[in-house]
Amino acid sequence: MEVNGSRKRETYHHGALREELVQACVRLIEAEGIAAVSLRRVAREAGVSPGAPYHHFADRAALLSAISARGFELLTQDLLSAVGPPGTTSGGDEVSRTVAAYVAFARRQPGHFQVMFRPELSEPEKHPAVQEAGDAALQVLTDLVGRLGVADPHALGLTLWATGHGLAALALDGLLTQKAETWDTDPDELLARAVGQIGRSVDALTGHTAESGRATDPVG
Amino acid sequence: MEVNGSRKRETYHHGALREELVQACVRLIEAEGIAAVSLRRVAREAGVSPGAPYHHFADRAALLSAISARGFELLTQDLLSAVGPPGTTSGGDEVSRTVAAYVAFARRQPGHFQVMFRPELSEPEKHPAVQEAGDAALQVLTDLVGRLGVADPHALGLTLWATGHGLAALALDGLLTQKAETWDTDPDELLARAVGQIGRSVDALTGHTAESGRATDPVG
């Protein structure tokens, strides 16, 4: 049942307990889901007594909010790598790449992602670092959209954030795989098509009128 | 602290405990958030002992999955009211209306909505009724998209589902209100603009080329 093995240590002091608690918690979420996360369990995985975590985190929510904040930082980096340098004019391709990066992040770091969008776990109102890290990530999208020259950048920024997040959530919940089976497609390819379509519709909104595929072409 | 008052009843048998447990649970989520939900607390709200719910639900997840399934049924009805009758050709307006109905549902039934998309709570793999109810709701979107005559209906259906869900989640988490303040707009109007934009981009994808607003018009 133990994810880590929780082997005993020889020194009384752990040395880097705070970091190990974070990592053990992320491992636990990825292995058994968020429902399996308890502070006592995480402490056990780290080979430490149930009270030890409270010297590094005020409470359970503090540990989870630390994971959430770090997740937003990692996401920001990924999004920044996907968008072009500031000053460039951007288009649908860049939007597609960015949304794809969003979804890819959720699949590569499912442990972080699952905590980031469950505010009842990390209580962001008590932990402003989460808010700030989340704002920074959204800012990347807002900047990108601002360079698009679209009529209503705020609305589009919100929509892209929502779509990226929704696709990621569907992918993590297994609904993507399930639907792909129903439709007899490959889930990754279905996702790629959805992401590409978003870029094309953004081009359409900006009036780029890129080759958006002739209508009424059924896809097998 | 009690949401209901949990007044004593005079009869030994409750009479309609199953339904009251469901309602008490939804009330509790809406009043204090999902973190406050425990079976014992729900039983207390219903004025009943901690063991009583187990004669109506196998476990905690079963109660939550019942709420989830009913939520999907209500959502399906709302979506069906928003889309046109089958056989009609549909356009961006209908898509906008449907996405708006999705978001409106989440705001009108926040208790149900918060359970519907947290699979670790309702364990849908153990409760097929949730899966089926969810599939039925998604089917409404899929049918709508199928009548659009778009090149890749599967990808678009997935994207619309993700976007509607993402917007709803943002609205419930308070992130919508927060961003609206930052941008000095009304949250409801921001949402309406986002939803309208989705319809227009769908029209653009289908080649309807509805008046999509001139590009590079900054919005105040």
Add this chain to the structure above:
DNA sequence: TCATAATCTAAACACTGCTTAGACTGGAGA
């Protein structure tokens, strides 16, 4: 009427988050 099934209570188990008191120890100042 009366047995039976359904419903509920009471008590108990192992688990949880969190607090408190005390044991240990690494490191700075003498």
Add this chain to the structure above:
DNA sequence: TCTCCAGTCTAAGCAGTGTTTAGATTATGA
């Protein structure tokens, strides 16, 4: 080197949780 202290950890305990079991109560239907 010794000492002391702040930081780190353990042990024990409280209240709350999900769930099970045994038994009390009541509705139902033959």
